[in-house]
Amino acid sequence: MKDKEILSKIHKGDERALDYLYKKHYRMMVRMIISNNGTEQEAQDIYQDALIVFWQKAASGELVLTSKISTYLYSICLNLWRKELDRKSRLSNEEKDGEEYMDNDREERVRIIHDCIAQLGDTCQKLLTLYYFDGLSMEDIAVKIGLANSDTAKTKKYKCKKRLDSLVKSKYSASDFLD
Structure with missing residues (x-):
């Protein structure tokens, strides 16, 4: 055609x-x-x-x-x-900018949490680090820290986390985490 x-x-x-x-x-x-x-x-x-x-x-x-x-x-x-x-x-370019911001933001949050964990007692520091950062089970944590069993480790973790939450809230505002 x-x-x-x-x-x-x-x-x-x-x-x-x-x-x-x-x-x-x-x-x-x-x-x-x-x-x-x-x-x-x-x-x-x-x-x-x-x-x-x-x-x-x-x-x-x-x-x-x-x-x-x-x-x-x-x-x-x-x-x-x-x-x-x-x-x-x-x-x-927008994705790269967003990823860089999120990486920096995440690093800042992790730094804040580490700073606050460092202000807790030795047992709480070990327990929270082993659980949240190393990903160990409650059974393994109980053995490493020398607690009676996993239930004791769970109770101790709960109390330590509550103390960590209060510490973070006393030092930082919600906007530090929600920007």
Whole structure:
């Protein structure tokens, strides 16, 4: 089909013209996007979006072609792909900024908790560290600290945690943790 014939079919609403364009130029558009850091799925999505833009402009009569349809479709795909790369770049930068903030925030919270734990007695320091930071079970903690059994360790942990909570609350405000 020639370009004039394709445009004529589009004006008549004949979707076979769209199907023809899709198949004829698919490889070229996909190759262009893949060679510019895209995947085949992204290329398919961009090419479909480009065909919709082309169809809408051609069907509305707004389209004035000064080049071949393939060149026009290529430029639409290239522009859409550039916008997508720009969007992905912004998202990636936002994620990195967010991760860095969360890492710094988490480190600050851990530091605050460690400072407060250091102000507790030796048994509470050991028990809370073994439980929360080393991930040991109550049975293992009871053995390491020399408590009668895991139930005693649980009771002691509960009391130590209450003391830690009071200490943190007395030294820091909720906003220090909820920023």
